[in-house]
Every structure is written in structure tokens, then in C-alpha cells.
Amino acid sequence: MQQRKAAQKIDVMDVSAYNELNSKLNEKNVNLVAVSKTKPVADIEALYNTGQRIFGENKVQEMCDKYEQLPHDIAWHMIGHLQRNKVKYIVPFVSLIHSVDSVRLLKEIDKQAAKADRKVNCLLQIHIAEEDTKFGLDANELEELLTSDAFAKMKHVQICGLMGMATNTDDEGQVKREFAGLKALFDKIKAEHFANNAAFKELSMGMSGDYEQAIEAGSTMVRIGSLLFGARNYA
Numbered sequence: 731m732q733q734r735k736a737a738q739k740i741d742v743m744d745v746s747a748y749n750e751l752n753s754k755l756n757e758k759n760v761n762l763v764a765v766s767k768t769k770p771v772a773d774i775e776a777l778y779n780t781g782q783r784i785f786g787e788n789k790v791q792e793m794c795d796k797y798e799q800l801p802h803d804i805a806w807h808m809i810g811h812l813q814r815n816k817v818k819y820i821v822p823f824v825s826l827i828h829s830v831d832s833v834r835l836l837k838e839i840d841k842q843a844a845k846a847d848r849k850v851n852c853l854l855q856i857h858i859a860e861e862d863t864k865f866g867l868d869a870n871e872l873e874e875l876l877t878s879d880a881f882a883k884m885k886h887v888q889i890c891g892l893m894g895m896a897t898n899t900d901d902e903g904q905v906k907r908e909f910a911g912l913k914a915l916f917d918k919i920k921a922e923h924f925a926n927n928a929a930f931k932e933l934s935m936g937m938s939g940d941y942e943q944a945i946e947a948g949s950t951m952v953r954i955g956s957l958l959f960g961a962r963n964y965a
């Protein structure tokens with residue numbers, strides 16, 4: 731019998747789940763945001779070493795700390811609620827902000843991006859879930875934002891699409907309806923406001939528990955944490 735190599739590299743996490751998921755998503759041309767919130771830098775490095783370059787965080791401080799410690803070809807996505815007074819810390823390096831939910835926030839991103847001499851990619855977060863704990867715009871507020879004078883003046887933000895989170899429920903029919911509703915809104919907004927804008931193409935929907943339904947419904951970008959990194963411990 732062959733002996734195991736003594737000096738085998740010990741991986742801090744099992745990347746087989748990643749490889750399996752990644753090939754499934756590649757087949758469908760869906761981007762993977764590996765949601766690394768609460769997870770140590772070593773876990774991110776393990777996925778980075780297998781080729782993953784997009785990581786998602788939901789806290790400004792944590793994202794800045796990890797940005798400093800890790801290779802700079804990582805694309806950092808802000809997926810959590812963002813306070814206006816913290817925008818300035820991430821604007822110099824953030825790759826995509828998924829969680830823009832007001833014109834005031836967008837205005838601050840535009841202002842800080844001008845200072846940093848950047849154009850910052852953003853998604854507008856839409857409220858599709860039943861729970862009112864989840865942030866986001868409704869269809870009317872979205873329309874208001876896109877037709878506002880303030881938005882028309884912004885030169886340093888690029889709207890790349892929409893993001894949404896479905897209700898956390900076992901009712902698959904409800905989740906499907908919510909994703910389908912967001913896809914329909916995406917198509918309508920694309921046609922009415924971004925028809926000649928190739929940058930508006932991303933629909934960020936789907937997490938560990940519902941990404942398959944999200945892809946069925948037309949997601950182009952899934953945000954997956956626990957399926958890759960294991961359950962989070964907030965203790």
C-alpha cells in the first residue's frame with residue numbers, strides 16, 4: 731500500500747465544495763462572489779490559491795483589514811448595508827457595491843469616487859423579501875432615483891445592475907416568485923433606462939440556500955458564503 735506523503739500541505743479548508751460549485755456556475759456563465767465575512771484570511775487564501783478572485787464582505791472595517799492583508803488582484807464586493815460616513819474607506823479599492831439603497835448613498839459614493847479619481851461600479855438593491863429587516867428600494871423608489879436630477883449629475887458611479895435577497899423561507903414557490911419578480915424588474919429597467927448601456931448587465935441574486943432557483947430565474951451573480959466556508963460563528 732502506498733503511504734501518504736508526510737509533508738502534505740494542510741489546507742485550512744476543504745476546497746472540493748468550491749471546485750464543484752465553480753464548475754456548475756461556469757457552465758451557466760454565472761459569476762461567483764465568495765462571501766468571506768467573519769472568516770479568517772487563511773480561508774480566503776485557500777480559495778484564492780485555487781483561482782477564486784471575487785470575495786464579498788458586509789462590513790467596511792473587516793473588508794479594509796482583509797484588503798490590506800491579501801493580494802491586490804482580489805476583486806472586493808461590498809454586499810452589506812453601507813453607511814454614508816464609511817463610503818470613503820472602501821471607494822479607493824472596492825470593485826462592486828451591491829447594496830446601494832438610496833440616492834443619498836449613491837451621491838456620497840459619487841463624491842468620494844470623484845476624489846479618488848475613480849468610477850465606482852454599483853448595483854441598486856431592491857427589496858423583494860417579505861421580511862422588513864432586509865434593506866432595499868421598491869420599484870417606485872428605484873424609478874424615482876433613476877429619474878432624479880441628482881442622479882443625472884453623477885459622473886463617478888456606474889450602475890451595473892440590480893441586487894436582491896429573497897425571503898428566508900422553506901416555501902420554494904415564494905422564493906421563485908420573488909426572484910422572477912426581480913428579473914422582470916431588471917428587464918424593464920434595462921429596457922427603459924439602460925438600453926444602450928452595456929455595463930447594466932448584472933443581476934445579483936442567490937445565496938447558499940437558494941442559488942439554484944436564482945440561476946433558474948436569470949441570476950448572473952450569486953453570493954455564496956456558508957456553502958463554501960462552512961457555517962459562520964458570530965459568537
Ligand SMILES: *Cc1c(COP(=O)(O)O)cnc(C)c1O
Pocket residue numbers: 765767788809810895936937938939953954955956957
Ligand atoms: C451573508 C450574505 C450572503 C451569503 O450567505 P450564505 O447563506 O452564507 O451563502 C449573501 N448575501 C448577503 C447580502 C449576505 O449578507
